[in-house]
Amino acid sequence: MDKLAATSVFESLSSSVRLDVFRLLVKKGLDGMVAGEIATTLGVPPTNLSFHLKALTQARLLTVEQEGRYQRYRANIALMLDLIAYLTEECCSGNPQQCVDLRAASNCSASVLQPISTNSTKS
Amino acid sequence: MDKLAATSVFESLSSSVRLDVFRLLVKKGLDGMVAGEIATTLGVPPTNLSFHLKALTQARLLTVEQEGRYQRYRANIALMLDLIAYLTEECCSGNPQQCVDLRAASNCSASVLQPISTNSTKS
DNA sequence: ACGATAATACAATAATTGTTGAAATATTGC
DNA sequence: GCAATATTTCAACAATTATTGTATTATCGT
8 A cells, every 4th residue: 555545535425416326336245246235325427426436446445346347346445444553653753562552542343343253153 | 424524634644745744643643743844854944834734633633742842743643543444434335346346456554554453562 | 140238448628636935813922 | 022833724627426317238028
């Protein structure tokens, strides 16, 4: 992750429409959605949505896969995690206790960030 | 964290100057820096830096504290963690295994996100 | 092959954002 | 109080980004 990649990601998510698109696709996970579905769900004109999908894809926040005449988009969640790593690089000049204190001040409990447990989803 | 707060944060970090400022202050942790130090360190004209500091502060990514005639800025790391939570809300429609798989595809090892261990910093 | 549909590209315009220098405000040290 | 310093505000201009309608490309079903 270099600075240009990071600012591209932030720039992408700074638009209300693009943030809606990305969050919608994060929810959909590996299923993703085709462009038309996204446009209908969010109530955005196809032309305008296309503009924003292009921006998100160029920032690598979305992947596209052609499915006949449809384009299926998926969120690149790994990139988002890389971005977090970039942002917190050298956090507190490597003082872990300070980091822990800062973390305690947030409500972050994102499941994608929880420690991996090997038997939590076994049936 | 609502949508407006989230887009404000992303908008703030989408500028090269503002990203540099934020990352610099993340490194500094609780010490923070005064405006002039930041300007000198990054080689940004004070007038322009002030513009960007204002934007970052309005987005709540920075806090300001007056110190005589200096203004000391600090990164609001908790807000950033809240943002991560917001972004990954309902990730994979609550399918934890899919989340874990996606996570495995990233290089994220941010120390601020590591599980809290109670004795790692004892001397 | 043909009409219908999915999606993108293009062009024009509207709106927002970034940068700079000069002026203003506030605090310090003498 | 006064000169020096730290920072911000303001105004002007430059640059970038967003939105919309129309046109284009490609695929599907028959």
